[in-house]
Structure formats: C-alpha cells, structure tokens
Amino acid sequence: MKNKAEVVIIGGGVIGCSIAYHLAANGMKDVVVLEKEYLASGATGRCGAGVRQQWGTEMNCRLSSGSARDFENMNEELEYEGDIEFIQGGYLLVAYTEHQVEQFRKNVALQNSLGIKSKFLTPLEAQEIVPHLNIDPLLAATFHDKDGHANPFHVTQAYANAARRLGVQINTYTTVLGIKREGDKVTGVITDRGEISAPIVVNAAGGYADVVAKMAGVNVPTYSERHQILVTEPVEAMQGPMVMSFHHNTYCQQTPHGSFLMGLGENVEPSHEIRGSWQFLKEMSDKITEMLPPLRHLRIVRQWAGLYHMSPDKTPILGGTEELQGFQMAVGFSGHGFMIAPMTGRLMAANILGLDHKDKDILATLNIERFAKGELFVEPSVV
Amino acid sequence: MSNKEYDNTIICRCEDITRGELHRWIDQGVTNLEELKRLSRATMGPCQGRTCRQLILQEIAARTGVPISEAIIPSYRQPLRGVTLGAIADMKLDEEEKPHEK
Ligand SMILES: Cc1cc2nc3c(=O)[nH]c(=O)nc-3n(C[C@H](O)[C@H](O)[C@H](O)COP(=O)(O)OP(=O)(O)OC[C@H]3O[C@@H](n4cnc5c(N)ncnc54)[C@H](O)[C@@H]3O)c2cc1C
Ligand code: FES
Numbered sequence: 001m002k003n004k005a006e007v008v009i010i011g012g013g014v015i016g017c018s019i020a021y022h023l024a025a026n027g028m029k030d031v032v033v034l035e036k037e038y039l040a041s042g043a044t045g046r047c048g049a050g051v052r053q054q055w056g057t058e059m060n061c062r063l064s065s066g067s068a069r070d071f072e073n074m075n076e077e078l079e080y081e082g083d084i085e086f087i088q089g090g091y092l093l094v095a096y097t098e099h100q101v102e103q104f105r106k107n108v109a110l111q112n113s114l115g116i117k118s119k120f121l122t123p124l125e126a127q128e129i130v131p132h133l134n135i136d137p138l139l140a141a142t143f144h145d146k147d148g149h150a151n152p153f154h155v156t157q158a159y160a161n162a163a164r165r166l167g168v169q170i171n172t173y174t175t176v177l178g179i180k181r182e183g184d185k186v187t188g189v190i191t192d193r194g195e196i197s198a199p200i201v202v203n204a205a206g207g208y209a210d211v212v213a214k215m216a217g218v219n220v221p222t223y224s225e226r227h228q229i230l231v232t233e234p235v236e237a238m239q240g241p242m243v244m245s246f247h248h249n250t251y252c253q254q255t256p257h258g259s260f261l262m263g264l265g266e267n268v269e270p271s272h273e274i275r276g277s278w279q280f281l282k283e284m285s286d287k288i289t290e291m292l293p294p295l296r297h298l299r300i301v302r303q304w305a306g307l308y309h310m311s312p313d314k315t316p317i318l319g320g321t322e323e324l325q326g327f328q329m330a331v332g333f334s335g336h337g338f339m340i341a342p343m344t345g346r347l348m349a350a351n352i353l354g355l356d357h358k359d360k361d362i363l364a365t366l367n368i369e370r371f372a373k374g375e376l377f378v379e380p381s382v383v
Numbered sequence: 384m385s386n387k388e389y390d391n392t393i394i395c396r397c398e399d400i401t402r403g404e405l406h407r408w409i410d411q412g413v414t415n416l417e418e419l420k421r422l423s424r425a426t427m428g429p430c431q432g433r434t435c436r437q438l439i440l441q442e443i444a445a446r447t448g449v450p451i452s453e454a455i456i457p458s459y460r461q462p463l464r465g466v467t468l469g470a471i472a473d474m475k476l477d478e479e480e481k482p483h484e485k
Binding site for chain 1: 415418421469471476
C-alpha cells in the first residue's frame with residue numbers, strides 16, 4: 001500500500017469508485033481507494049438497483065438523466081470485460097390519492113420540459129404496461145420507458161477496473177481508523193495497515209459517512225437508517241418496468257435473472273443495524289400481493305437489509321466544507337445514490353480538480369453550507 | 384480432458400457457471416468468494432452453494448496459489464425454503480403469536 005497520495009477516497013462503493021475513475025480519467029492518477037471489506041459490500045451491493053429519471057425537481061432530473069446517459073454507454077466507456085446489465089424496462093409510478101395525482105401531473109410537465117419523455121397514464125393504460133397490476137384502488141400512473149435498473153456489483157467493478165487501469169490503487173480489507181489534520185487542513189488517514197499522507201481526503205463511506213466525518217472532526221447532519229429488501233425464486237419474464245408506489249412506500253422489479261426484487265420504506269430509528277426482521281416479510285408480502293396479486297405464488301429465496309444514509313432534506317451533500325480544507329464529501333444519498341453515481345463522480349472530480357463542468361451549479365446547491373443558511377432542498381418524490 | 388472440456392466443466396450447477404468463466408474473473412483480480420459470487424452468481428442458486436462452494440474455493444486456491452485456509456470465506460446464508468409471498472400475506476398474527484425477532 002502507498003504511504004502517500006494526492007487523493008485518498010474512503011469507501012469502495014459505487015460512489016467512491018465512480019469518483020476515483022473520474023479523477024483518473026481527468027489526469028489525477030495518484031489516487032488511493034480504501035475499502036474496509038470488499039467492493040460494493042455496503043449499501044451499493046444491497047440496493048434495489050433502480051435507475052429512474054422521473055423526479056420532482058429540476059436538479060434531480062438533471063442528475064439522474066445525465067447519469068442514465070452514462071449507464072447507457074458504460075460498458076464501452078469503461079471498456080468493461082463483463083456487462084453492467086443496464087435494462088431500460090421503464091418505471092411505472094402509481095398514484096392512489098388526489099394529492100399524488102396532482103404532484104404527478106406537475107412532475108411530468110417538469111420532466112417533459114427537460115427532455116425526459118415521461119407520460120401521464122390512466123389506470124387502464126398502466127395495466128396495459130403491467131398486466132398483473134391491481135388497478136382497483138388506482139387513480140393514475142406515470143411511465144418513462146428509459147428508466148430501468150443496472151447491476152450494482154458490475155457497475156462498481158467496471159469503475160474500479162477502469163480506475164485501476166489508469167493507475168488508481170484500490171485496497172480492499174483496509175479500514176480507516178482516523179483522519180489526520182493540522183489546524184484547519186487535512187493531511188492524511190490512519191488505517192489498520194498503516195498511514196497514508198494526502199492533502200485531499202474524500203468521504204464516500206456510505207452508511208458510515210457520519211462516523212468518518214467525526215474522525216475528521218467535521219459536523220455532518222446525516223444519519224443511517226435500515227432498509228430491507230427480498231428476492232424471490234426466478235420465473236419467466238413477466239414484468240418489464242419497476243413498479244413504485246410512494247403511497248405504499250414500496251418498489252418491485254423483475255431482474256434479468258428472472259427473480260423479483262422488492263423493498264419497503266419502514267419507520268425506523270436511526271442506527272447502523274442491518275439485521276433483517278420478520279415484520280418486514282409480513283408487511284412486504286401484504287402490500288405486494290395487494291398491488292401485484294399474481295406475485296403471491298412466488299417463493300422467497302432471501303431477505304437482507306442495507307443502510308440508507310439520510311440527510312435532513314433527503315438530498316445528498318457534495319463537495320468541501322469551510323470547517324476543514326481538503327476534506328471532500330459525497331454523502332447522504334438518502335436511498336438513491338446508485339442511480340446518480342455517474343454524475344456524482346463527474347461533479348466531484350470537477351470540484352476536486354477545479355475543472356469546469358456544465359452542471360457545476362449543482363455543486364453549489366448541494367454544498368453542506370446549505371443547512372447553516374437554511375436553504376434546504378425539497379424533493380417531493382422519494383421512497 | 385482437452386483444454387476446452389476443462390474450461391467448459393460446470394462448477395456451479397444451479398447457476399450454470401463454468402470453470403472458464405470463474406477463471407476469467409479470478410484473472411481480473413476477483414479472488415475472494417464474496418466478490419466472485421456476486422459478480423458471477425456462483426453459489427447463489429437454489430442450493431445456496433452447498434454443492435459448489437468447496438469446488439470454487441479450490442479453483443481460487445489453485446489459480447492464485449493462495450491456500451484455502453487463508454481465503455476470506457463468506458457467511459453461509461440460510462435459504463428461506465419454500466415460503467410464498469401469499470402464504471405470508473395470509474398469515475394472521477396476534478400479539479402472542481408473533482415470532483421472535485432475531
Ligand atoms: C435496500 C436498499 C435499496 C436501495 N435501492 C436503491 C435504488 O433502487 N436506486 C438507487 O439509486 N439507490 C438505491 N439505494 C441507495 C444506494 O444503495 C446508495 O445510495 C448507494 O449505494 C451509496 O453508495 P456509496 O458508495 O455512497 O455507499 P456504500 O455502497 O455503502 O459504500 C461505502 C463503503 O465505505 C466502506 N467504509 C465505511 N467506513 C469505512 C472505513 N472506516 N474505512 C474503509 N471503508 C469504509 C463500506 O464498507 C462501504 O463499502 C438503496 C439502498 C438500500 C439499502
Ligand atoms: S451449485 Fe452453485 S449454487 Fe447450487
């Protein structure tokens with residue numbers, strides 16, 4: 001392991017690996033990534049893998065559609081030996097209350113104005129797209145055929161392999177224990193395998209970003225929350241799009257492998273706990289058999305959980321902080337960091353290297369200083 | 384056995400994964416079972432690796448020269464055999480009947 005680098009990135013999830021690749025692709029090759037387990041062992045490898053562009057604010061639409069373009073070209077751009085399995089089967093968002101219908105109308109108008117060709121649908125039109133959808137209680141839906149999902153292990157591996165080819169060093173099974181600072185400047189990290197001195201340290205520690213920030217003596221207003229998910233046995237292809245309900249707080253997709261993946265937002269206390277619970281199995285089964293009745297025949301193969309790292313406005317915190325020079329953050333993805341990882345990597349690299357980027361204004365919006373100024377960013381469409 | 388037969392030997396039967404495919408990942412530096420299983424799907428089939436785990440560990444050891452005793456071995460996940468979503472949805476739970484949360 002190197003003992004000195006220009007940039008040290010803490011975390012080998014999709015965010016850390018995307019940032020590492022984009023730094024190297026822009027000429028900054030003296031980069032070390034530190035991961036306490038294996039790549040994608042955190043939230044990334046546990047996630048629902050959904051990639052949607054149907055958002056309720058201009059900024060999230062831009063972040064997600066810029067990223068979707070990257071997913072479309074990723075196998076080639078990163079010269080990946082495998083396949084990131086980006087399948088654009090669409091996302092069907094379903095509305096059960098008048099309030100949601102109103103919000104969906106506004107969202108579609110906004111999305112269309114930004115070139116995202118989503119559509120507002122009646123329940124019958126929604127059923128044409130997902131024939132096994134229960135439309136009894138449904139009022140409306142929206143659909144965008146370019147949304148979909150990708151394989152999070154392969155996406156992370158693709159970024160990591162490309163970064164390594166450009167000279168980035170990735171050390172797995174290496175835990176950061178402390179962050180060194182002199183006055184208000186960061187100077188390096190202490191790991192269980194020795195120290196690395198570096199003028200720039202990036203916090204991409206996912207569900208442990210709060211713990212890592214504390215090591216640096218930096219205050220972040222983020223916390224972790226358990227989210228659970230289950231997978232069924234594989235069956236023949238029967239559902240193209242991801243189906244998502246903000247009302248039930250659920251999402252459900254059929255993977256390219258044929259199995260169904262489904263998850264639920266629960267009310268839980270902040271913690272780093274990731275043991276599964278039977279309550280989840282019950283609530284998930286109740287809701288999904290009501291929304292998509294034929295799925296009742298599917299056998300469950302596994303359940304697991306991961307951490308959402310929440311920020312106060314459910315929107316990530318990107319960039320540096322006035323508290324500590326050289327300390328950069330890409331944290332608080334609040335359950336949707338996978339789909340915006342490509343743009344996050346691009347913007348963080350531009351920020352660290354002082355390069356220009358057409359979407360650089362987003363960095364100003366998402367800086368941590370927004371909380372002190374009370375300029376919270378509110379996205380109406382999250383699970 | 385010819386080279387081709389050797390490469391085409393199926394190591395994980397549930398997921399239909401050949402020795403050649405495993406070797407391609409191992410040669411890219413994916414040398415621990417945690418990463419290998421997630422990238423290739425090996426050990427993730429209905430038997431949850433009962434049949435193939437040991438074989439795969441042997442392949443990694445042979446290809447990398449690192450003995451199995453030094454490899455990082457993932458925890459074994461108990462498959463939830465047989466329960467359908469419908470069966471769970473139909474369950475009526477009273478307060479007393481609730482299973483323990485582990
Ligand atoms: C159940 C679930 C479903 C989700 N569904 C979706 C979805 O459909 N779409 C979507 O876009 N997003 C989804 N998300 C969110 C998404 O998974 C995350 O936002 C994203 O993966 C964050 O990536 P990351 O790299 O920041 O974090 P992580 O993947 O958690 O990576 C951080 C890494 O840092 C490492 N680390 C932590 N502390 C240290 C240390 N001290 N030293 C060294 N390494 C350390 C960890 O081991 C970890 O690997 C979901 C999340 C969950 C839990
Ligand atoms: S043989 Fe590999 S999972 Fe069953």
